[in-house]
Amino acid sequence: MLSLPDPGSDARAALRAELETLTTEVATDALRDLDTYPTAEIAAIMNEHDRDVPVAVAAALPRITAAIDDISASMRRGGRLIYVGAGTPGRLGILDASECPPTFNTDPSLVVGLIAGGDIAIRTAVEEVEDDPHAGEADMNSMDLGPNDSVVGISASGRTPYVVGALQYARSCGALTVAVACNSDSAIGKIADHAIEVIVGPEIIAGSTRLKAGTAQKLVLNMISTITMIRLGKTYGNIMVDLRATNSKLRARAERAVMRVTGRAPAESTRALDAAGGSVKLAILMIERGFDAQEASEKLAEAMDLRSALDASR
Template structure:
């Protein structure tokens, strides 16, 4: 079957970079930068859909579900990147947000371009991690048509999991399958068809919004501080002390004491300092409020 690439905006020639092969280095990077400036504005047009998907993710995760990204090539790698950064940033299990890539783990490091056409693998990879109706499956495909991704979304719909899609073309094929479609029109690439560039940047921006927005909704952030940080090395221990100082106004010495007293539980330490309650009382209240320190403190102020 012939794939009509001429109809995909991501495959068009960019009129502003037609002579890029004759530019000097400064002109090349300036041309790339000029194109990159357009991406945030393109993402802005999809904010309502992105927020809708954040709502769905927060709801499903609060009930025991997971976020599962699925993609091929650059899109798949970006999903894995976003997933891998959630545990150290927000203290969540590495099972809560996962990334699947066509071709498996080897495809993270070495291109396996033919893997994107394997529809069966798109389904089997989700089955292998026991996809269920509590989960959210988010398919990523710059072209909006990757068979591996489309098949996975169709399977997810069939078992009533929530589905979302992130593409870089209007009215994408995967967007027609997903319950929430995010179609960011990034336009022609600097180098024709090289969707690791503008399209990849747009997808990374959207993924940042989805995972960050979801974690904020789940109470993983207090003010704008990473209060579920896992202090697993010297730098992160110092960061946890700084977070305590910013959150409570205490000095370094007091933050050090709180970190030790709370067994490195930053949210419990904040609760102890701002409420005057004991560690046991704060941990009990945190459990009652789903670990949401903002909600806990709000309840105490009533």
Template sequence: MKLDKLTTEQRNEASMELDQMSSMELLNVINQEDKKVAGAVETILPKVRDAVEHIYSALKNGGRLFYVGAGTSGRLGVVDASECPPTFMTSNDMIQTVMAGGTGAFFNAVEGSEDEEAQGVRDIKAKKLTNRDVVVGITASGRTPYPIGALKYARESDAYTVSLSCNESALISGLADTAIEVVVGPEVLTGSTRMKAATAHKMILNMISTATMVKLGKVYENLMVDVHASNYKLKQRARRIIMEITGVDYHEADRTLVLTNNQVKPAIVMIKGGVTYQKAEEAIRLSDGYVRDAIAEVTNSSV
């Protein structure tokens, strides 16, 4: 499909007089259009579910997740991937972003880098893909050469492929095992897909990473029990999580957190099960990282 025929390149009837509007009128138009994004995402949730199930299976079996994109799409991948280590204590290798123009393009646009399909191939090839990995190609138009090249190579490597675009029948969809097309309609500023399209993609990436981490046992109830307590704020959060789940006071939460080298999971199991750090760690290992099961493990073994 030609670029000028794409939904993401069409003019928005609601904003035809954008340059004549007052500040409040501008904001109202943008706000009204933004309200449409969640509805568009809702329609493709079954596709997002399919992606989550495959990504969960891949990561559980030692695979990796790669986001691939150019410009805003690549930056969205960087934002999502970079939040996983502090939030879920994932390794830096588990979720990565491959971005057109390299990491420097996150801060400064590298014009033309998105047009090189061969570079997309080279960059993802350097990651030494296996059939346990998942590659997500992100492109609002659905026709950006860089992520298309990456997905082509991923398919040749037997990695699972997911596409994320904002146009129906997108070119990249034909290269994906799971094709997610979230159609949010024309942008307020014609062709500026950093707006609704990017918002939709950010929402979906949030869903993918969060849902996957929950399924991997990195959450207990709705608390991030694998938080990497590496600074004052996160250590305070870790203490609050322990207090919330176990009912102990601040002093006891702090004392136990010190014993576990700032790891929340074993601290919870120690307190709930009345066991040593070593036994808590063993229960977590036997329970494959799931806190609820680890608590049951130590509780049952002490009966």
């Protein structure tokens, strides 16, 4: 039988007192009979609560912006973006990281998500690991961190020991550190170079931070990865020009991207894309500047991004 800590111990009492101070743990008195409400009313209440999230994210935009600028600068120097979290925050980090290769054609090692408990925790709750700061330190140690890396610790409560340990170790390696929490004056915020604290208030189910807090974290991570990739030249305007066409949908999207930027017909755009080996950037350069694939590749390597390459080749 699993032996649990004594609920009456001093440590547990201290933890209960700490949780009492967190807005994400508050039980809203007005919803004490929530389970008796009609389904339509519960859905309406959830929808109303969810409207608080973008407002809370907007309040944190200056801190989000500052973090993105520093992350972008670090990645231009060759660093990685590493998300770390436990439970829902860890899964959100992995989700965001896993979308970068197909969307922005990044190497899978460039944006990485780590979760307490390892890969099994992606689908199965491994709750006890989040209480171990040494596990967070060990996972960071396995990443061979350097001063150009950026580590984003994600925790709704802002106090998760696993994330605390990870950020402390990251700082000791000279990495840029960012905290994403949903409580003010958070423990991880005090550690990090950038504290992004998005205060969404109590959840409709007390303490169920996969709800508003999870939505807020997803929005923040969307901004971090997407705007960083824009800063790194992975888009041309609002067009994905560095996507990886790994299926029929993405191939069609790549063809449409070439057509949108160049204004050329489908047949010409498709031919250029084929000649460019599926690279949207090269296909656009080839069409707009009359280069062959080798010339376009050289110009792009010199300029680093499509807009600069087009401007330099006028």
